[in-house]
Amino acid sequence: MFVSISPINLNQILKLATGLLFILVLGVVIPNESFACHKDVPHGPHTCDPPDPEPDPPPPDPTTLTECDRWLCIASVGKWHRLAARFYAEGMEKGGVPGSYTEIPPNDFGNIILASLTTADNYNDLCLAYDVLIFQWRSSKIKNLTWQSLVKYMRCGGLVIFEDPSNIGALTDGVNIVDINIKTETPLTIAFEPTCIINVPTLCGGLTDAHNAVEFDVDNNHMEFNETPLSTNPILIPFLKLPGEEGPIIGLYGELLDEDVLDEDVVLGRIVLTGPDNSFHGSLHHPNDPNPDAHHNQYELLFHEIDWLLGFEEE
Numbered sequence: 666m667f668v669s670i671s672p673i674n675l676n677q678i679l680k681l682a683t684g685l686l687f688i689l690v691l692g693v694v695i696p697n698e699s700f701a702c703h704k705d706v707p708h709g710p711h712t713c714d715p716p717d718p719e720p721d722p723p724p725p726d727p728t729t730l731t732e733c734d735r736w737l738c739i740a741s742v743g744k745w746h747r748l749a750a751r752f753y754a755e756g757m758e759k760g761g762v763p764g765s766y767t768e769i770p771p772n773d774f775g776n777i778i779l780a781s782l783t784t785a786d787n788y789n790d791l792c793l794a795y796d797v798l799i800f801q802w803r804s805s806k807i808k809n810l811t812w813q814s815l816v817k818y819m820r821c822g823g824l825v826i827f828e829d830p831s832n833i834g835a836l837t838d839g840v841n842i843v844d845i846n847i848k849t850e851t852p853l854t855i856a857f858e859p860t861c862i863i864n865v866p867t868l869c870g871g872l873t874d875a876h877n878a879v880e881f882d883v884d885n886n887h888m889e890f891n892e893t894p895l896s897t898n899p900i901l902i903p904f905l906k907l908p909g910e911e912g913p914i915i916g917l918y919g920e921l922l923d924e925d926v927l928d929e930d931v932v933l934g935r936i937v938l939t940g941p942d943n944s945f946h947g948s949l950h951h952p953n954d955p956n957p958d959a960h961h962n963q964y965e966l967l968f969h970e971i972d973w974l975l976g977f978e979e980e
Contacts, residue, residue: 728773728780730794737764737975738794741944742774743801743829749947749964750799753971767795771832775808781817782809792821797974800829802887802942807832812839812896819899819921819934824974826967828942830887840901840938841891843913847940852882852959854908855915855941861904867978868918868937869904872965880908882959883966888940889913898922905939915940918973935974943967 736759739750746768754764769777781788798818800807810832815825816839827833830845856879861869872881892903892914898921905916916939923931947964954960972978 728776730790732793733796735765736762737796739764739797739799740767740769740795741799741801742769743771743804745801745945747945749967750944753968771805771807775810778809778814788817789821791818792823797824797971799826799944800832802828802945803831804829810835812836815936816921819936823934825936826970827936827938828944833888839896841893841895843889843891845888847886847889849885851885852956853885854880854882856880856906856908856912858903858906865973868969868973870969872962881962883941883963884946884956884959886915886940887942889915890917898924899936937970937974
């Protein structure tokens with residue numbers, strides 16, 4: 666059977682074929698994204714690969730300190746961060762503004778000290794960033810930590826609580842240490858120094874669960890100190906001890922005075938060192954707590970220490 670094609674139909678077919686050929690040539694010469702991903706087609710400026718993701722921002726430099734914009738900024742240096750100090754910072758307000766609580770790993774704090782040493786021995790940025798530094802129990806080694814580094818921090822107004830037997834050895838040029846990492850029974854009965862009760866009632870005031878007694882329970886103790894001071898400024902004075910006239914000293918406090926002012930005591934900074942790790946054990950509500958009174962006492966004792974550091978007894 667013979668099929669004839671009219672000239673009109675043949676003309677239409679030729680136009681259609683020409684159009685398809687033009688599209689194919691255009692796709693080869695100017696490839697679009699779909700053509701560009703075919704292995705036989707030149708890519709030119711195109712690529713089959715997905716675009717590179719945006720690079721992650723660099724981690725913040727732990728040595729870059731921001732000035733405290735709260736009424737109180739407490740930093741906890743170490744690996745253990747319990748709630749007592751956080752409750753103090755964030756739970757007490759002035760003018761409706763709560764304080765802040767920051768956790769600093771030991772290695773980062775070592776780098777902060779190093780940065781302070783390399784900028785003309787200047788600890789002002791650290792003082793502007795944190796009012797109180799709490800050195801937590803049994804932390805890993807803090808590089809660059811020395812007694813003089815704490816003195817320099819206190820000189821610009823810094824306040825210190827030190828409870829760490831693992832790093833107390835770095836302070837031997839100022840702290841007269843007898844023993845560390847002591848294993849004691851739980852709970853442990855300790856006492857305030859009688860002179861501290863009279864002279865520094867904010868620090869050595871009565872505790873609720875101790876019923877204002879001189880002796881009271883804590884969970885345990887990790888350091889003992891010699892009452893003979895090694896440092897002349899600040900002079901470290903006993904305030905906690907084990908019961909008895911010859912009871913070992915387990916707590917010291919001191920004030921750094923401005924040596925340029927001779928006719929009066931101008932306090933630049935303060936420090937408290939304790940064998941009982943009050944920041945670690947201090948608690949008001951601990952489920953199934955076998956020593957609730959001891960932990961409550963340590964919670965209150967930590968609050969007393971921060972009150973004294975901040976000079977509340979002088980207001």
